[in-house]
Amino acid sequence: MILNPLNKLFLKRLSFKRPAFLIFICIWVFTGCSSTKTLESIEDQEIQYSLISVIHADANYLFHENGVSKKADKVALKKLIALAEKAEHGEVFIFHQKPERRAFLFFPKKDRVYYHYKNGILVNSGKYSPTDGGFTKESELYKALSQNPTSQKTYFAYFGHEIPTFTNRAYHRSSPEMEFSTEIFSNHLQSFSSDIALTILSTCNNGSPLMMERLKDVTQTVIASPQNLHLSYLSLDKFELLESKPQISTHILADSIAQDSFSKLSSFLQTMVTVAVYSLDETRDYTTALSLKYEQHLKSVKAKPLFTNNADCKNIELLDSVMDTTGVNIYFKPASFGRKAGDSTHSGWGCKD
């Protein structure tokens, strides 16, 4: 290769031995974690609630509705932005966990995006890179930017595929080495707040005894599906009640969201629809015993392919002695076809079988 003098000079300057080059690399790496753009500065107004939402997009989220292809994460993002713009008395965080690309294998490109709305106005947005498979980076950003860190009313919503029971499957496709599991989810949820009024899991199969046991000290109420959930997800439209009825109880809000989601999903789905509300103050009395038995049961099914649809826990013999449904309110529509088309009830608890 023939190099002209200018190229030779450039390559010489690019040498790894040069301190300037090393400093440049260091700056690139350390500033590569996040960037914030303050878009609008608004006068302090009362923040009555915080909604933190995380949309996972680092996997296949394609689905079809009336023959039209849609990406679940993009649909969820659009809906959350519309909700955030109407949240005049609250603040809304949206973390869009897009696939992480790397420049030259090592350097993160900061593909994840966050949006921070305050009183219905977008005040901050930026790009960031994850530091792990959980929510470490997201919670750091939340703590740094939130106007209401001690809010008594904090809500959390997660949109994505089933949060795995164990760390034995690559959840983040672009970074398979980053682990994610029920344990990681519940631990990292505490880093946002240790007192979350309502957690919404818009995922498949996470209405399980193990998940509720892990969440019982972090959140008061959970909405989740004990079975598969269509990628059109649970609807958060009823969050508008926080604006029209600010004194609404968490229980009534949760029930409204669950009922509305169930009604919307049931209107077009031929598959089974299950949306459950778990009052963890009531379920905590028995979830320890139930989840311990369930973990015992899981040892026998662990070898089977994961991510298969749950079974109703009431049909698992080993759990008979500890089975309880106190504090669980389930909205259930059986599938129109398939072996389970004849089912008329569901306990609200989903288990691997």
Add this chain to the structure above:
Amino acid sequence: MKKFILSILTLAFIGVISPINAQTGIDAEAKFKKHINSMVNSVEKAEAPERKREILNDSFDDLIGAIEKVETMKAIPNADKKGLTTLKNDIQNKKDELNGVNGFSSVPNNNLNNFANFVQQDMEQADTVTIGVTTLLLIILILILL
């Protein structure tokens, strides 16, 4: 100097291709979902129930045939073989229901569009395709060739 330039070029090449593997998996699944979607569209467009039933049966046969061809390949890992068996059984169950065999009542003629939608919604709603990228690509390739 040549070594240095070669190193930079190698890093650049790896940097360019590294995101492709993750993307290939997502693209392969998308192709699979699009294949199912075109089946649903064809069923909905067909007017005669017999034609709708034929499209569904042909599509199930194609899928089962492609999976069986891939299953016999020696290079397929055991974990993928388990995933293939699960997928094949699931499709076979749907075919049995369509035709009213193995304990199922046959899907009525006036419910075939809903049944096609059920097949699609059931396959799309979860991250249920638990087989590797290469295996999935092989199935898609065979489906295209059929």
